[in-house]
Structures are given as C-alpha cells and as structure tokens.
Amino acid sequence: xxxxxxxxxxxxxxxxxxxxxxxxxxxxxxxxxxxxxxxxxxxxxxxxxxxxxxxxxxxxxxxxxxxxxxxxxxxxxxxxxxxxxxxxxxxxxxxxxxxxxxxxxxxxxxxxxxxxxxxxxxxxxxxxxxxxxxxxxxxxxxxxxxxxxxxxxxxxxxxxxxxxxxxxxxxxxxxxxxxxxxxxxxxxxxxxxxxxxxxxxxxxxxxxxxxxxxxxxxxxxxxxxxxxxxxxxxxxxxxxxxxxxxxxxxxxxxxxxxxxxxxxxxxxxxxxxxxxxxxxxxxxxxxxxxxxxxxxxxxxxxxxxxxxxxxxxxxxxxxxxxxxxxxxxxxxxxxxxxxxxxxxxxxxxxxxxxxxxxxxxxxxxxxxxxxxxxxxxxxxxxxxxxxxxxxxxxxxxxxxxxxxxxxxxxxxxxxxxxxxxxxxxxxxxxxxxxxxxxxxxxxxxxxxxxxxxxxxxxxxxxxxxxxxxxxxxxxxxxxxxxxxxxxxxxxxxxxxxxxxxxxxxxx
Numbered sequence: 001x002x003x004x005x006x007x008x009x010x011x012x013x014x015x016x017x018x019x020x021x022x023x024x025x026x027x028x029x030x031x032x033x034x035x036x037x038x039x040x041x042x043x044x045x046x047x048x049x050x051x052x053x054x055x056x057x058x059x060x061x062x063x064x065x066x067x068x069x070x071x072x073x074x075x076x077x078x079x080x081x082x083x084x085x086x087x088x089x090x091x092x093x094x095x096x097x098x099x100x101x102x103x104x105x106x107x108x109x110x111x112x113x114x115x116x117x118x119x120x121x122x123x124x125x126x127x128x129x130x131x132x133x134x135x136x137x138x139x140x141x142x143x144x145x146x147x148x149x150x151x152x153x154x155x156x157x158x159x160x161x162x163x164x165x166x167x168x169x170x171x172x173x174x175x176x177x178x179x180x181x182x183x184x185x186x187x188x189x190x191x192x193x194x195x196x197x198x199x200x201x202x203x204x205x206x207x208x209x210x211x212x213x214x215x216x217x218x219x220x221x222x223x224x225x226x227x228x229x230x231x232x233x234x235x236x237x238x239x240x241x242x243x244x245x246x247x248x249x250x251x252x253x254x255x256x257x258x259x260x261x262x263x264x265x266x267x268x269x270x271x272x273x274x275x276x277x278x279x280x281x282x283x284x285x286x287x288x289x290x291x292x293x294x295x296x297x298x299x300x301x302x303x304x305x306x307x308x309x310x311x312x313x314x315x316x317x318x319x320x321x322x323x324x325x326x327x328x329x330x331x332x333x334x335x336x337x338x339x340x341x342x343x344x345x346x347x348x349x350x351x352x353x354x355x356x357x358x359x360x361x362x363x364x365x366x367x368x369x370x371x372x373x374x375x376x377x378x379x380x381x382x383x384x385x386x387x388x389x390x391x392x393x394x395x396x397x398x399x400x401x402x403x404x405x406x407x408x409x410x411x412x413x414x415x416x417x418x419x420x421x422x423x424x425x426x427x428x429x430x431x432x433x434x435x436x437x438x439x440x441x442x443x444x445x446x447x448x449x450x451x452x453x454x455x456x457x458x459x460x461x462x463x464x465x466x467x468x469x470x471x472x473x474x475x476x477x478x479x480x481x482x483x484x485x486x487x488x489x490x491x492x493x494x495x496x497x498x499x500x501x502x503x504x505x506x507x
Contacts, residue, residue: 032396033235033245035209038064039265040202044080044173049073054206058185060103060151061226062207063234065187072179076117081172084191084201087213087266088341092126092167092191092199100124101155101190102174103224104141106148109182113143117177120184122154124191126167129338137161141184153224155190168338172201188224208235208247213265217258229255229389233262241305241360241395247382253312253389261328263381264397266335269294269369296371299402299421299437302327302380303364306350309357310390316352319387321451321487321502324349327365328381329399335377344370346422347383347502360395366402366419368435415439415468420492420499423473427504430475430482434459436492437468445493446471456483459490475505 036054037043043052050070059065066079085091092098102122113119120141126134139154174186191201200222202213214221216230226233229251236248247262294300304327315323330345348365352358369375382394402419415437423432436446446460457478459471473490476482485507491500 032243033209033212033247034243035211037210038066038203038206039208039210039212040082040084040086041066041079041206042082044078045075046077047073047075047178050077050176052077052079055185058105058187059207060105060187060205061221061231062205063236064205064207065105065185066174066206067183067185068174068176069183070176071181074178076178076180077176079174079186081189081201083337084170084172085168085199086202086337087200089200090168090338090340092163092170093193093197094163094166096162096196096198097159097194098161098163098198099155099190099192099194099223100137100161101139101153101224102172102186103151103188104148104154105151105185105187106141106143106146107183108146109141109143109184110180111143111146113177113180115179118179119143119177120180121173121175121177122186122189123173123175124161125171125173126163127169127171128165129168131169134163134165134167146182151187153190158194167199170199170201188221190222190224192219192223207233208262209245211265212262214260214262216260216262227256228258228260230258230260230384233260236393239307239393241307243395246307246393246395248391248393249384250391251384251389255389257322257386259384259386261381261383262394263328263383264379266332266377266379268335269376269378294369294401296369296373296375298369299366299419300329300369300399301364301366301402302329302348302397302399303362304382304397305360305362305395307358307360307393307395308352308390311352311356312389313354313356315387315389316354320453321349321489322385322387323389324385325352325388325392326350326383326385328383329365329367330379330381331370331375332377332379333374343379344375344426346426347385348422349385349500349502351500367422368424371424415466418442418492418494418497418499420490420501422501423490423503427506428475429505429507432473432503432505434471434473434490435468436471438464438466438494441465442494445491447491448473449489449491450483451487451489456488 038054046052050073053067055065055067068077070077121138123138125136137156189204204222216226217228232250234248235245237244240246326349328347330343332343350363419437421435423434444460444464448457450456485505488503489500
C-alpha cells in the first residue's frame with residue numbers, strides 16, 4: 001500500500017508525452033527563441049554612425065541589455081518601447097507616486113555635456129485614453145565620468161512622477177543625443193508604485209525575444225529585481241533543440257518557494273467560428289498558424305521540448321503538485337493593450353522520469369477551447385511551479401489542433417490517442433465535468449485525490465468504449481460527504497496511459 005501511494009503521488013502531475021501523436025491540424029512553431037530583437041522594444045532611430053543591439057556582452061539580468069554605441073551623428077539614436085500598458089495592467093494609474101528608472105552602464109561617453117543633444121537619457125512618456133499627451137519624466141544618464149564602475153540605478157525622486165490622469169499608453173525611450181558619443185547599456189527598466197500599486201511595465205529585463213513576456217518573482221521584475229532563483233533565467237546558446245537558442249531556468253535547491261513563467265504574448269484566434277489560429281507576431285518570428293478553423297470545444301495540444309539536469313526525484317515525490325514544470329494555456333476575450341486580464345485555462349503539469357537528468361524530450365498537454373465564442377485570443381506559458389529545483393531548457397513550443405471533443409455538438413470522431421482534458425468549469429462550485437478520450441475500448445479508472453495523495457472519489461471504474469466521454473463530480477467523496485474547498489487532482493488510468501490534472505473547488 002505504501003508503494004502504491006508513492007506511485008500515486010508521483011503520478012499526481014500530468015504525464016509528459018514522449019512522442020508527438022497523429023494530428024488533425026498541422027504542427028506549427030510558437031516558440032522558437034531565435035529572434036534577434038527583444039519583446040516590447042523596437043529600434044526607434046539608428047542613424048549612420050550609431051549601432052543599436054540587443055546585447056549579450058553586458059546585462060544586469062536575463063542575459064541581455066539594450067545597447068547603443070555611437071559617434072556624433074545627424075540625429076539622436078533611440079530604443080523605443082511599445083505601449084507598456086498591457087496584459088493585466090491596462091492602465092498606469094493616476095495619483096500614485098511612481099518610481100521610474102533603469103539600470104545603466106557607460107563606457108567612453110562624452111562627459112559634462114553642455115547642450116541637450118550631447119546628453120544620454122531614459123524617458124517615460126504618458127498619454128490618456130484619447131491619445132493626448134499627459135507628460136514626460138526624463139532621467140539623465142550620469143556623464144560626470146566617461147565610464148561607470150558598474151550598473152547604476154537611474155531613477156526619479158520621491159513625488160517627481162504623479163500622473164493627473166490614468167495613462168492608457170506609456171512609452172519608454174533610451175536615447176543618445178545626436179552629439180552624444182560612447183557606449184551605453186540599459187537594463188531592468190523600473191516602473192513601480194511607492195507604497196501603492198500603480199501598474200506594470202513589460203520585458204523590464206529585456207531578456208526575452210519578440211512574441212514573449214514573463215512574470216518572475218518577487219514582483220514580476222518591474223521593480224528591477226529578480227529573486228527566488230529566477231534571477232538565473234536566461235535565453236541562452238548553451239543548448240538548443242533546434243536553431244541556436246533555448247529558454248533556461250536554473251533554480252537552486254535552497255530557493256524560497258515561488259511560481260514564475262515565461263509565456264507567449266496573447267495572439268488572435270481570428271477568422272470564422274473562434275477562428276484560424278494566426279501567427280504569434282507579424283514578423284513571423286515564431287507563431288501559430290493552422291490550415292483549419294478553431295471552434296468552441298475543439299481539442300488543442302501544446303508540445304514543448306525540454307532538456308533537464310540537477311533534478312531531485314525525492315523532491316518530486318514529496319511535493320507532487322508544486323515540484324513540477326508544465327504549461328499554462330490561457331484563453332481571453334481580447335488582446336489590445338487596454339483590454340485587461342480575465343483569462344480562463346488550466347495548469348497542466350508534466351511528470352519527469354525519476355532521474356537526475358535527461359536529454360531533449362518532447363512533452364505534451366491537451367486542452368479544449370472554451371465553450372464560449374467570445375474567447376478570441378490565447379497565450380501559452382512555460383511554467384515553473386513553486387518548489388521546483390534544477391535546471392531545465394525549453395525550446396520549440398508548438399500548438400496543434402487535434403479534433404473536436406464531445407459535449408460540443410455531439411462529435412463522434414475517434415480520438416487519435418488516450419487523452420484527459422481539463423475539467424469545465426474550473427474553478428467550480430459545486431459541480432464540474434471531466435472529459436476524456438479513448439482510441440479503443442479499454443479498462444478505465446478515473447478517480448479524484450486531494451493534495452495529500454488521499455483517494456477522495458472514484459468516478460469511473462470498468463470497461464469503457466472507444467470515443468469521447470464525460471464524467472461529472474459533484475464535490476462529494478465516496479461516502480457522499482461534501483469535501484472542503486481547495487485543490488484536487490483527477491487521475492485517468494487506462495492500462496496504456498496514465499494522466500493527472502489539477503482543479504480547484506471554490507466555495
């Protein structure tokens with residue numbers, strides 16, 4: 001019994017598929033990490049005599065910085081951000097004391113500038129809902145010496161930036177005036193309320209490429225700080241499944257528990273129905289494209305390639321719901337900068353083998369499009385959960401359409417493989433439906449467990465025929481007693497496969 005419980009606890013994470021199954025939609029790249037430009041940033045102006053680069057020779061975090069090297073030129077040189085009001089920060093808030101800034105490093109710059117066009121600076125510009133300019137905070141880079149001894153925080157003073165109106169568009173610029181010379185690096189751009197939350201900027205550490213964004217502890221990175229081991233997160237050339245780059249998390253054994261992720265920016269599901277899954281970004285530097293339309297209830301599969309080392313199998317056994325790595329696919333109703341944040345989607349966890357390291361292996365997770373045609377955008381997060389320690393590399397994230405699940409129009413399509421889909425709704429109170437799929441008749445067990453690995457309820461036990469099936473859980477145990485609010489796991493075992501997913505009962 002004890003061995004069974006240990007195997008059960010080890011199983012309380014979604015099984016990572018070791019191969020890519022047959023599909024009804026083509027595989028298309030979401031997640032190459034090969035772009036040579038940072039997400040949320042563009043080369044605003046690069047006159048002759050100036051060079052702008054997404055640099056790896058100097059960085060304060062995440063392995064990259066924005067770099068400008070220039071002589072006297074015909075115009076200023078500038079990196080310019082996209083609108084930094086985005087994701088769950090649709091506006092930057094009025095009447096808050098906002099700390100703004102960046103970390104900068106200089107080498108061979110002109111000193112003691114006498115005119116504005118000889119200066120280096122970072123600026124934040126704010127615009128209201130009608131696009132009318134509210135104001136600008138301009139932060140001069142220190143030019144009292146030609147070269148700094150290290151990274152210096154260039155920030156505004158207390159009370160220097162208090163917006164009279166919410167900013168619906170916030171643009172950051174990193175600029176070398178036309179007669180400014182030398183080399184300056186900028187990294188870890190800062191936007192944080194002094195005492196009160198005022199909003200968030202994005203790709204503050206400029207460490208992820210076009211089409212991606214991140215939230216890393218302790219506060220998402222928008223205060224210029226990373227912690228809990230996530231300061232080691234980097235897009236690297238140390239390893240790659242394809243191309244030359246991958247995303248690396250390196251989390252030490254003694255870190256404090258905290259979740260973090262790097263994910264795709266939201267992309268449109270446009271066309272008919274909910275739509276044709278479209279490219280992630282207009283540059284075509286990774287993205288999703290499919291030849292078929294995507295409708296409510298359709299089954300999608302996300303696959304990512306993972307390489308890992310420094311794993312701790314004992315920790316995986318002790319903390320099955322938190323010592324884990326996985327995917328979080330999220331659907332939302334819009335992707336404009338000021339749309340806000342109200343997504344739905346599951347956390348889907350992988351089970352690593354009980355080893356300390358493994359080479360590039362594909363891991364997959366299946367999920368369905370919400371039964372609501374108002375959901376028009378999607379993102380996928382590469383998620384590191386609270387207690388995970390070790391080193392993992394991610395590469396080549398893809399999403400593919402697998403078919404249409406039942407419960408949505410009564411589709412009788414034969415599944416390509418065994419699948420356990422996310423429960424709906426989730427969170428739920430008190431009833432939720434669990435969908436699963438069988439490519440052939442099989443002996444099936446579908447059961448509910450609590451976070452301690454204790455059996456709560458058996459929903460299905462016995463022979464089930466080929467096809468898509470639904471099982472309903474009413475929040476009661478096998479004795480008919482109502483269980484407490486909290487996280488539960490549902491496990492499907494077929495004799496051929498075993499899958500586990502997480503759900504939240506909220507009363």
